[in-house]
Amino acid sequence: MEIGTKLSGRYKIIGTVGGGGMANVYLAHDLILDRDVAVKVLRYDFREDKDIIRRFQREALSATELVHPNIVSVYDVGEEDNFQYIVMEYVPxxxxxxxxxxxxxxxxxxxxxxxxxxxxxxxxxxxxxxxxxxxxxxxxxxxxxxxxxxxxxxxxxxxxxxxxxxxxxxxxxxxxxxxxxxxxxxxxxxxxxxxxxxxxxxxxxxxxxxxxxxxxxxxxxxxxxxxxxxxxxxxxxxxxxxxxxxxxxxxxxxxxxxxxxxxxxxxxxxxxPQRASEPKFEPASMMEDTKILTPIPVVEEEEASIVESETPNENEKVSKTKKSKNKKIVIFSILAVVLLLVGGFFAIAMSGPKDVKIPNVTGLTEDQATSKLTEAKLKVGETSQEANSDVEEGKIIRTNPKGDRTVKENTKIDLIVSTGKATEKFGNYVGEDFQVVKAKLTNAKYDIKTPVEVFSDSPKGQIIEQNIQSGQEVVPSETQIIFTISKGEQGYVMPDMSTYSKKDVDDIASAQGLKATYNYDYSNTVAAGLVMAQTPQAGETVFRGDSISVTLSNGPKEVLVNSVTKKLTLTYVAKKTSSATAENSQTTTDSTSDSGNSSSSSSSSSSVAPVNEPSKFEVYIEDEENNFNSPVITKTITATEVIDVTFKIKEGGTARYKILRDGVEIESNTVTQ
The missing domain is CATH 1.10.510.10 (Transferase(Phosphotransferase) domain 1)
Structure with missing residues (x-):
């Protein structure tokens, strides 16, 4: 059958396993259940033999009834292009x-x-x-x-x-x-x-x-x-x-x-060790007494040669008569001997041991069995002990030769006495794979219960404890076994360590058997000495011996602040007062003067020059020490002035300022180092 062939559209042939007397076996893949199977295909030279095909199918179907851990399971039976096949469990x-x-x-x-x-x-x-x-x-x-x-x-x-x-x-x-x-x-x-x-x-x-x-x-x-x-x-x-x-x-x-x-x-x-001195097994059929028969001699008659002459005389007649008498004596003598031998044989046979039937003593005590054998004119031979789950301790399991057989009187009959159900020393299975031990002990008739699974450093599936002590004598069929097996190592779920200190991380690493490495960096948001990053991340699982990496904060990085002085010009724009206004003002001022001074006042008024109205200037700056919330300089002037303003600027940073005149912004700009 070619590689790649599909049987029933389901079993794809992917290799050859071997062949036998009537079939070839192929490795195939079950496309439906996604598993490897073994496919046994009836040989080409048998595919026309209807009797073999019928038996092949019948016996294959009967094999599907067998469900046992030590029997290859039969999954399916079918026919494809006149080829009979059986689908079985594949055993690597x-x-x-x-x-x-x-x-x-x-x-x-x-x-x-x-x-x-x-x-x-x-x-x-x-x-x-x-x-x-x-x-x-x-x-x-x-x-x-x-x-x-x-x-x-x-x-x-x-x-x-x-x-x-x-x-x-x-x-x-x-x-x-x-x-x-x-x-x-x-x-x-x-x-x-x-x-x-x-x-x-x-x-x-x-x-x-x-x-x-x-x-x-x-x-x-x-x-x-x-x-x-x-x-x-x-x-x-x-x-x-x-x-x-x-x-x-x-x-x-x-x-x-x-x-x-x-x-x-x-x-x-x-x-x-109890069977160390056991004698060699001898089949019972070879132990029965052999019947010895005495051979019966075969008598051969002596033929007397009688020579007759053509003309017999009296002497010859007398001679013939004597010979005839002698012949009769010899014959009678031989017959007498034969009769004596036969009689002796029967006498010996009748007087020898008689055939007796061995009584069935199974289930009797040793004393009861001995009594019954004695009644049957038999002797008790060797007595040995043997474990037996069906026969009570102290009772007879069987005899050797077996009961109901015919033997001669006085034959020695060996007794096999039950020691009760067979016990054995339970082994130490700690450290062995559970599935292997389970198969072995199940075959030995132990009752294997569902194991207790716990986390352990031992490999997954390995036995770490057993409820029966090693060396304890037990009856397999009456013993329940509960093993404790390893689920493998229990992992540790990493927490969110963003608020942990280095000591907190060290404590976790020590308790969980982890290897911690540390890095350091500046942070404007995480306080110095606390974790600012971690690998693996929170929620991931680690195991003993794994490494974790943690970055701790050094706090914000210090930045050099420089003082930068810049000259700013406060530009004054003149706002002159009119003459009439000035005069009125002067008149009002001097209205209380006495009349004697009127001429002097008039003379003064006529000589006052025009005056500039003052302006209010406000300077706002934004640097490392100030913000735009309140002015740093306030001046009221009537003429343009140049002033020095000092800015506090971080290295590589900038500052800015703005100037207001009478509440109106007249200038703004940035300042760099």
Whole structure:
């Protein structure tokens, strides 16, 4: 399928992921939901096979019913141009096969963690009556966070009906094929468990147990040869862990784990010190007594050669008679021996141990089980303990061999006694990512509650506290976990510091872990010592370790004021008084004089000259000390005068003045330095 192709006008193909026995997988982008998806498209050579198409669609639809954190989700199923396709969750990461190649050897605890996630997914599928049928590392994906997801649930059934001679398509799967599948029988839950045992073998050794030149030769080994010992490969592997492999890969399905949950429970405690001295697992089907039958000899008759002459005589007749009698004696002797042997055989058989059925003692106490086994003429063998969530502490979980099987009298029956629900030491998860821990503990059946989120210096999503102490023994299924996780660092919202002093800024910087730098400038509006500018601005959020910049005011800048003296001319305009007026004035003035002086007055009047009327001058100036509100100089004169006026002017500034004569402005101008 070409890059850029759109399926149903929605899924745009943007790359190739890989291919398998019956389908090719592409990376596509969902144009509607704006997310990357994986699209599995049925191979071209199968698109005309209606039976495979029908099964492909049916099994794909059934897979959509599986909703589990360790199962790849199926979003959609469709058809485009006669191509059948399935749209699935895209898991960025790698498959388990490549993971083993790049990470081997893998720590035992990591192996168990991977297997527990796989078993959790398989268990959920089995509960939904879906059998995978094609479990193999290539169908197990691991994302970047270490979360395991299984794909291709149930879809392998379509391919299982094709010939096993399709080496190219089945060679990868046949390494994990159960003996019953190799013999052509239907796959069961125990078939999936067998495949899981092979996957566990590969995780521990880095290789599959059986190799061959063809798929057929490998399939034959699955039901003819025993899986090799993992301890022979790595002597450090605990016997309990090898026992999980041996039990999961037992040739008889009845000897394997009866469920994925049972295998998971056994695997969980495989590294426990309490199981350090566990004996090697032996399948129950291989432990039954072999019936020994005494062979019955085959009697061959000796043929007497009778040579007859053409003319017999009496001696020959006598000889024949004797030989005939001897022959009868021999035959009767042999028959007697045979009868004795047969009788002896039956006598021994009748007197030997009889076959008895092992009673079912599950749920009984050890004493009750012993009594019941004794009544059945059986002996109690070894007694071991095992955790079990379904069987009460002190009661029998099962026997080995299992109940209801037929064995000989006096056979030793081992008892497995329950220690109650399995407990485990709770780990220390402080400092780990919450989502990764949640997936792991959910698979282990813990009840993970919504976490408490708080601001912290720790990275966002990191666990900073747990309600269960590290090392505390707990029952996972009965334990609620509440983690406190980090919301990330809490920011500090910058205030408006326009009225803050340098000390105020220092106090904030110290309390919030900020680095403050200071600048200084003059201001005519902000008092000296106060903040006049800041970066970041008020309302912006900063975090511990960030830098802030503050500009403090030095107050107004001092400006040099100079004294500038300028000569101003007060121009007088004459306003003369008339003679008559002057005379009248004089007459009025002298009206009280005595009459003796009349001649003298007349003489004086006739000699008075004309006089100038005085003018009032006002000078206004505007400089650093004065404004135009009131005059700085007021003079009444009758003649033009030049006066000196001093102006106070800032450096680079100006002043101005105006002159009023009798209330009328006659001059105005500016003055510079």
């Amino acid at each position: 990461g790698t498959d388990l096969k490549k993971y083993i190649v790049h990470h081997f050897p893998i720590p035992y605890q990591k192996v168990i963690d991977i297997m527990e996630q796989i078993l959790s997914a398989v268990s959920d599928a089995h509960r939904n009556r879906i059998i995978h049928r094609d479990l193999k590392p290539q169908n197990v994906l691991i994302d970047e966070a270490g979360v395991v997801k299984i794909t291709d649930f149930g879809i392998a059934v379509a391919l299982s009906e094709t010939s096993i001679t399709q080496t190219n398509s089945l060679l990868g799967s046949v390494h994990y094929l159960s003996p019953e599948q190799a013999r052509g029988s239907m796959a069961t839950k125990q078939s999936d468990i067998y495949a899981l045992g092979i996957i566990l073998y590969e995780l521990l050794t880095g290789n599959v147990p059986f190799e061959g030149e063809s798929a057929v030769s490998i399939a034959l080994k699955h039901f003819q040869e025993t899986v090799p010992s993992v301890k022979a490969f790595d002597g450090r592997i605990p016997q309990a862990l090898e026992n999980v492999v041996l039990k999961a890969t037992a040739k008889e399905a009845s000897d394997r784990y009866q469920s994925a949950e049972e295998m998971s429970a056994d695997l969980t405690t495989a590294l426990s």
